[in-house]
Amino acid sequence: MTRTSSFPIDLHDIKLRRQLIASGWTDRDIARAVRSGLIHRIRYGAYVDACLWSRIEGQRDEHRVRARAVLRTAHSSSVLTHQSSAAEWEIPLWRLCLDDVSLTRTDEVSGRREAGITHHAGRLPLDQITVRHGVPVSTAGRTAVELLSTTDAELGYCLLNGFLNLGHTRLEEVRRIAAQTERWPNTLGTRIAIGLADPRLGSVAESRFMFLCFREGVPLPEPQVEVRDETSQLLGFVDFLWRKHRLFVEFDGRIKYEVFRRPGESLADYIQREKRREELIVRATGWMCIRITWADLADPSALARRILAILASRAPTAA
Template identity: 30%
Template sequence: MLDLSSLHRMSRSIYAQSADQAGRLPAIFRRLPATAVVGFHTGAQLHGFGDARSSDVHVIVPAGEKVPHIRGVVTHEAVLPVRDPVLLAGVPCAPAVRCAVDLARSLRRMEAMPLLDLCLRVGACQPEELRVEVARHDRLRGVCQARDLVPRADPRAECRQESQLRLVLIDGGLPPPEPQIWVPDSYGIPLYRLDLGYRQHHVGVEYDGSSHLDRARLQHDRSRTNWLAANGWQMRHFTDRDLYRRPAHIVRTLIPLLHP
């Protein structure tokens, strides 16, 4: 007889070997129809680009499929079939490219851009795969946003704020900035790397997070900024307040440097 005291109760009639995802998913799928696959946020997490976090388990079923109500499970009915599901964590999962495009259609624009960048950065899929997949979603809700963001996805972004800062500049009507620019010294050896920038204008754009408050980091940043200024670079630094509360200020700050 199964000892329920050693299991974790997930919902009515659902008990898992452990409370983590590896233990939860097989238990949940025992109550789902055979057509169900993991997708959206949960699928992205399984594929290694879970920038859009969700405590719920997200599954995809064909439109009209009857699914029992399970606490903590979000069901997405899809008219577009899921092609070639893969087995991850013991359950069927939509391919990485399907998860990426579904999220690019459904997330807020500022949340979708970092996810697409990360998808490419970890190698979960390739740019051409994203372009092919987004074409399959024609006429579905949110596809216009996904079509706009997919060609802008860039694996060089190293954090979500860099992705979002790049998007603020693009949406503000500025040219797309180049991520991760290396600035060489007088011998041509790469010396400093900039988050974003416009090489032709010698304009650098940086996101300063909490790590920049460390004293040693602050000293390094000041030395770096002085060297860049002495070598013709105009640097502009922005924080979370700028990014999330006054993005228009970022654009207004850079316009005179790019269009003097």
């Protein structure tokens, strides 16, 4: 059978209890099949072949399977929204809660909660619905606004930049949808996030750092700055730069290593290459580098004080 998406489990792969009973199974047969590892129970009354379930990796994919099981019994106008839509858009979901599946109906039925499902109230126009990986979801711009209204400011900002960086939506679309939903909660946080949003921020760490600067009163740096030598040869990019203070920031971390290391390159080789790149940039520009890690972001006040002290020690120059 032709699959409708690259995700290993489609809607038709999920079998409901009533289907199994209709095909001759008994509840005892179902229980025995679950115990023996033949099928996997996704949620109450919904099952999938255990071989397909074995291909599922991580909390995001498990949520996507549960969302498909919910859609199998939901009202026909139901659309995956909020975190359930974000999971289908495959943006970084750092600390986004995936415990419940989120749905919104196009017939504007009032919201409610039931076991493992949140039914959201509100109008969902047809032009803010699309199909992704074979399931109906809110568009990327709409999903970004939904999350901005239901999460804290830092998380919402990181998620918004994830959509923008991957090219799933544009800031103009997010602004337009936000203007249509001005009566939703957290409109102040939404406006702040949209004002700070930058598609150049390619990781959660970068977004968290920019938000930290805003919140802690650190002058906002330029992200992802291209650096060239006097012959215009590209030396590389720096994560953040305060140009007038001749200071740049580089992130250290496992994710960066996994993304940017070359085929066959060891961690030690990658670190040495990064060190040489940093030295070339420092020699060519006269800038100073400070390196920060994910752990540094856990104490924003301390990191802000450290950066402000360095900025204060380096008199600004003309741009």
